[in-house]
Amino acid sequence: DIVMTQAPLSVSVTPGESASISCRSSKSLLHSNGITYVYWYLQKPGKSPQLLIYRMSNLASGVPDRFSGSGSETDFTLKISRVEAEDVGIYYCGQLLENPFTFGSGTKLEIK
Amino acid sequence: QVQLKESGPGLVQPSQTLSLTCTVSGFSLTSNSVHWVRQPPGKGLEWVGAIWSGGSTDYNSALKSRLSISRDTSKSQVFLKMNSLQTEDTAIYFCTRLSYWGQGVMVTVSS
Numbered sequence: 001d002i003v004m005t006q007a008p009l010s011v012s013v014t015p016g017e018s019a020s021i022s023c024r025s026s027k028s029l030l031h032s033n034g035i036t037y038v039y040w041y042l043q044k045p046g047k048s049p050q051l052l053i054y055r056m057s058n059l060a061s062g063v064p065d066r067f068s069g070s071g072s073e074t075d076f077t078l079k080i081s082r083v084e085a086e087d088v089g090i091y092y093c094g095q096l097l098e099n100p101f102t103f104g105s106g107t108k109l110e111i112k
Numbered sequence: 113q114v115q116l117k118e119s120g121p122g123l124v125q126p127s128q129t130l131s132l133t134c135t136v137s138g139f140s141l142t143s144n145s146v147h148w149v150r151q152p153p154g155k156g157l158e159w160v161g162a163i164w165s166g167g168s169t170d171y172n173s174a175l176k177s178r179l180s181i182s183r184d185t186s187k188s189q190v191f192l193k194m195n196s197l198q199t200e201d202t203a204i205y206f207c208t209r210l211s212y213w214g215q216g217v218m219v220t221v222s223s
Contacts, residue, residue, distance in 0.1 A: 039210070048206060048213040049157065060211065092157055096210060100172040101147075101159040
């Protein structure tokens with residue numbers, strides 16, 4: 001199974017500042033079709049996960065452009081610019097390249 | 113408007129079978145895959161399995177021997193059946209397209 005390793009476990013951010021979350025996969029997530037199958041989700045307290053970024057760098061519909069994704073074949077970053085109070089929750093990276101799809105253990109974002 | 117909604121028993125006894133239904137709207141099952149993802153209380157996400165647009169299925173190898181996913185396209189429903197349940201199967205079970213997610217259903221395995 002592909003292991004997804006996230007860091008840090010938690011991050012505390014002042015509103016208006018930026019935050020970055022890292023994710024590393026144990027295997028390249030670059031498919032032969034040129035697409036990198038890493039996804040980012042936010043799970044707000046008591047809610048279902050919501051898709052933020054798909055295929056490493058594509059912003060999901062309705063997601064503010066304060067969120068951005070980047071990376072290589074095995075190292076990925078979610079950046080949140082101008083953090084707002086509504087951004088609190090647990091962020092997960094996930095790989096949707098091969099069965100079984102797997103997720104990182106999550107990064108909890110809190111507001112200072 | 114894409115929607116997915118899970119339904120099923122909240123409590124299942126150990127060794128029994130779990131049956132969940134995902135009722136979808138706003139899209140066709142013959143054009144989209146539907147996945148099941150579960151989340152034990154206070155823990156992370158675990159992919160359970162999927163049924164693809166063509167009707168084929170994939171399962172998490174750790175659960176494959178106990179798991180079955182099927183669908184009824186005429187009713188826009190996807191079904192999950194998992195047998196030999198243990199306390200470790202206690203979790204919120206989500207039905208999802210991996211873009212859109214249902215609200216989840218809490219399943220507790222306990223006698």
